[in-house]
Amino acid sequence: MAGPPDPRPRPRRRRPLDAEETALWEHVTRSIRPIRPKRLVAKMEPAPEPTPEPAIETPARAKRAVPLPVVAAPKPPPGPPPLAPLEPKLRRRLSRGAEVDARLDLHGMTQAAAHGRLIAFLRGAQGSGHGLVLVITGKGEAMSVLAGEGGRGVLRRLVPQWLGAPELRTVVLGFETAGRGHGGEGALYVRVRRLRGGRS
Template identity: 85%
Template sequence: MAGPPDPRPRPRRRRPLDAEETALWEHVTRSIRPIRPVKRTTLTAEAGGVVEAAAEPAADKPVRLTKAVPVAAKTAPKPPAPPPLAPLEPKLRRRLSRGAEVDARLDLHGMTQAAAHGRLIAFLRGAQGEGHGLVLVITGKGEAMSMLAGEGGRGVLRRLVPQWLGAPELRAIVLGFETAGRGHGGEGALYVRVRRLRGDRP
């Protein structure tokens, strides 16, 4: 005697795909890009089943480019500031007021600004080379006989010479300067202290 029928449904057999259906399926699966790599299944007509393909490699992550930090350029050290001008010593000032003579003197009367500037520099360099410590530079008081036509009127050299003596280019030669005493021209002349070269006698 036969037993009761099996209530479980029988599994359906999968119909194998023909070539056109297989091509359409592969075309659809190629156009889909999964968020995470998953196993791709490929249906083949010959096998009539499902073939598992290897998981697709994950897309390369974009490389973050970092900005190169610029290295601060080394700045050249600033040259040292020239030493300040020094006034005449009181003892030297007293000696000059009593009639002591200077080591050398330069008279700039009647010269143009350009000629006077060049002559002053040459004179001071020569005085330093000779080992002189104190020289006299005569500029004049700006009287009519010392007026420079077309270059600013009276007293031009009297105003310009102190500026030249205080310029950085002469700081290696000039220690200091002051208005001369009456016996050496007063306001129309300047005492100039000359910096001695190394190796000179004090």
Template identity: 90%
Template structure:
């Protein structure tokens, strides 16, 4: 026995529209607006990013050199007073035969002995208040040759150096070659510096 026939509705085939119906449908669809219009994504305009022109950098200012404080150089300690020549008036008096306050003869002494004797004599003369003394060195003749120290006139060359040395500058005020009456080139006038309070 055959079953019941299939009662499902068969899909209708769409009839093609004729020319008049197609024109009418087109007219209708043009005038119809949708209830909810389709959302159109906003078009984003892509603007190319142009790199900003780098402003020219100002050259870095050189730091001004800060001047260092000027430190005054320490004053050197006062040196020995300069030697002074004999006064013309005193020299005239000596040339006329005026005598000196004291005299020292270094004939026949070695350099070491003569140096020690000279220092002791001058300090003693200063202590005694003498202003002018005579130091005899000799002219360097054969009889004044120093044993073992060679040559003539050794003391004649050395005594002026000793008199100008710093160790005697507080004692010696000045010196000059003696006049002919006191030995000439073989002797020296030595001005002795007065002690403080005694003047010069």
């Protein structure tokens, strides 16, 4: 017993192309160019400019280094004025017999007594306005140096040291060995510094 007929239409069979249809189809397909799909050109938006990073200020850029003022080293206090020798003109006058303003003889004194007497004499000479004085120490002898006290040899060696000491540099302008007429090597010419307002 046969079933119900199939309602679906049967596909038609394609008949083969004859030679003329085949040639025509090839001719048509040769002139056909495939349609290319349109390329979507993406609209290039300008890249955002990079945000500049905040510059790290170095101490040199942030604030220019201000050079520190050069502080000059404090000047040392002025030392005592240098001793000055006798002027040639004065030396010639003395060699011809010119006299000194005052003289001090330290013969027979101890070191302590001679030292104190010398300072007092020179300060007094300065106060009196004397410019040149004579200090007699004695020539001394090699064997006459006594230990600690007196002795002409000791005074001859020590008096020049006392005259050059700081305590007398404001009084003594200079000194040197006296000429023969005033004792030679046993005496000293001492130039006394004038007080302010006077002449040296």
